[in-house]
Amino acid sequence: MSISWFKYAAPMNFYQLAGRLIPWFAWSAAILTGVGLYIAFFVAPTDFQQGEAYRVIFIHVPAAWMSMFIYLIMAFWSAVGLAWNTRLSFMMARALAPTGAVFAFLSLWTGALWGKPMWGAWWVWDARLTSALILFFLYVGLMALWSAIDDRRRGDRAGALLTLVGAINVPIIYFSVKWWNTLHQGSSINLMKAPTMASIMLTGMLVLAIAAWLYTLAVVLVRVRGIILERERQTEWVKELLEH
Amino acid sequence: MQWESLSAFLDMGGYGLYVWGSYAATFILIAAELILLRRGQKQNLQRLKRMRNWEAQ
Numbered sequence: 001m002s003i004s005w006f007k008y009a010a011p012m013n014f015y016q017l018a019g020r021l022i023p024w025f026a027w028s029a030a031i032l033t034g035v036g037l038y039i040a041f042f043v044a045p046t047d048f049q050q051g052e053a054y055r056v057i058f059i060h061v062p063a064a065w066m067s068m069f070i071y072l073i074m075a076f077w078s079a080v081g082l083a084w085n086t087r088l089s090f091m092m093a094r095a096l097a098p099t100g101a102v103f104a105f106l107s108l109w110t111g112a113l114w115g116k117p118m119w120g121a122w123w124v125w126d127a128r129l130t131s132a133l134i135l136f137f138l139y140v141g142l143m144a145l146w147s148a149i150d151d152r153r154r155g156d157r158a159g160a161l162l163t164l165v166g167a168i169n170v171p172i173i174y175f176s177v178k179w180w181n182t183l184h185q186g187s188s189i190n191l192m193k194a195p196t197m198a199s200i201m202l203t204g205m206l207v208l209a210i211a212a213w214l215y216t217l218a219v220v221l222v223r224v225r226g227i228i229l230e231r232e233r234q235t236e237w238v239k240e241l242l243e244h
Numbered sequence: 245m246q247w248e249s250l251s252a253f254l255d256m257g258g259y260g261l262y263v264w265g266s267y268a269a270t271f272i273l274i275a276a277e278l279i280l281l282r283r284g285q286k287q288n289l290q291r292l293k294r295m296r297n298w299e300a301q
Binding site: 041042045046051052053055056059060063098099102105106109110113114116117215219222223226229230233238239242243 | 246247253256257258259261262263265266267269270273274277278281284285288289292293295296
């Protein structure tokens, strides 16, 4: 069986495909969020070291993961767009940024609210926190850059370049806790001392991480559909679509 | 069930501010993103239709 992937590189086909996929992503995100929150508050037990404060982890870790994943996907689409000048790639990059910014902010916010009771400080300038803050600034800077450049093609290319240069920050965030002596702990797994607790906490975290993925897919596809309509408004298929 | 009462649930062992502050911010930002997205989608469609009608004249 061969699927013609290039078919969906055409905005018209992608627009229709995305329209069919969005409800599936949205509903599965909603259901998994419900399951994940149930595990987070009613199944996962109290942590013997951190008490109930550890329950921030169920948001903090998925948000932090998403903020990095989304940036890597943006970097991927930026590279594809710069290399092959494919229209859809730049649209994807633009559609991803706001959701990436939301997750980057949430990772900082929940981190501060978790840091205060555990470390005694909302914020410290250690390598992990500082590089995560830079990631948030990169998202905001990218969106500001795009909105500042009226010429769409120039904006696309400038944004793609900035995205690629900024991608160096993602491995820095990820490995910061290994490379430097940080107040931020090494990995979330070492929170879980007792094996029976480990699995259910990890399950809750993973369920919410998958929910965050599906949410991102749904939201980004809605956003990219809007961008497609706007950019393809001179084409016959969009004109026809707007008739109805 | 690990919570003895609703107030114990809200108190989160004394960490209520931190735990609920995290979940509330997440809920607010996601709700805001969804509302803005929906509104932007409608405005975009209206604008494109207006432009379309204007060009058709």
